[in-house]
Amino acid sequence: MSVALPKLRVGDPVRHEALSVFPLFCEVNGGVDYRLSDAALADESLLVEEVSEGGSVPDLLVENKGDVRVLFLEGEELVGARQNRILNTSVLVAAHTKIRIPVSCVEQGRWGYKSRYFGSSGSHSPSKLRRALKASVNRSIKEKRGHTSDQREVWKEVACLHASHGVESSTAAMSDVFDSYAVRIEEYRDKLKYVEGASGVAVAxxxxxxxxxxxDKPVTCQKVWDRLLSGAVFDALEAGKTDQYASVADVELLVATAVKLPWEQSEAVGEGEEYRAESERGDHASALAFEETVVHGSVVAAL
Incomplete structure (x- = not known):
């Protein structure tokens, strides 16, 4: 079984330093009805907490008290409770339900309550961490171990992030790196604003x-645009100055490669259907669909 990815048009890039972002356009058929997790967390219609008083590193408990489903994105960061986490996969949580979601720790040096409930940091994992996360989750699913990640690999990538950007953190928290570079992140966001009508984005x-x-719709892309850029900023800063840039054709090639991959369906954590694929060279892809509409599809390219 495969997933029906929509046809895309790749727009012209906008650039700042080493970072290029390409807006992606496709036909929109109304989309799926949901709220994003950060908005639902903010008004407390969504509660995220440890699964028990003692906690469990790879799982969190989610209660959606609202009347519409809620979307979490793979790689988004949740802060608070015993330690900060990131989502291992994109999840649609049905209205008025409780479920467990698979996560990875991005704060190795803390295991004590800062708050009962988690909040959104507004940050997203850099591409190297996303690649490690998606690759290990793909492997776990193949081995029928659910959506678990390689936690050691995640910690390794977070440690590299601290070292590469000269940030010390008493708890090895990824969020401390983002806080230290808040001004630079805002600079990139100001230079690389959302492009009207885009339903997706490619980062180079x-x-x-x-x-x-x-x-599945431009309004979602617009709302998460700045969040996605936050992680990409660190990739750009690490790369430094460059006079070589990716082209529209380069994006089209990666998209075409993803479309042709042998996608396999796997059990979704919440509502919908999940599909995963990988290329021989190491590109990893996933898609969360609901009623034949791709709500969130993503590809991280091979190193």
Whole structure:
């Protein structure tokens, strides 16, 4: 069984330093009815907490008290409770339900309550962390171990993030790196604003396309645009100055590669159907669909 990815048109890039972002356009058929997790967390119609008083590193408990489903994105960061986490996969949580969601720790040095409930940091994992996360989850699903990640690999990538950007953190928290570079992140966001009508975005560092994200409607892309950019900023800063840039054709090639991959269906964590694929060279892709509409599809390119 395969997933029906929509046909895309790749728009002209906007650039700042080593970072290029390409808006992606596709036909929209109304989309799926949901709220994003950050908005639902903010008004407390969505509660995220440890699964028990003692907690469990790879799982969190989610209660959606609202009347509409809620979307979490793979790689988004949740902060608070015993330690900060990131989502291992994109999840649609049905209205008025409780479920467990698979997560990874991005704060190795803390295991004590800061708050009962989690909140959204407004940040998203950099591409190297996303690649490690998606690759290990793909492997776990093949081995029938659910959506578990390689936690050691996640910690390794977070440690590299601290080292590469000269940030010390008493708890090895990824969020401390983002806080330390808040001014630079805002600079990139100001230079690389959302492009009207885009339903997705491709990110390139220098001449390499590193990630593609596609959503079911432009309004979702607009709301998460700045969040996705936050992680890409660190890829760009690490790359430094460059005079080589990826082209529209480079993005089209990665998208075409993803479309032709042998997609396999796997059990979704919440509502909908999940599909995953990988290329021989190491590109990893996933898609969460609901009623034959791709709500969130993403590709992280091979190193």
């Amino acid at each position: 560092i220098g001449n390499r396309v590193v990630a593609v994200d596609l959503f």
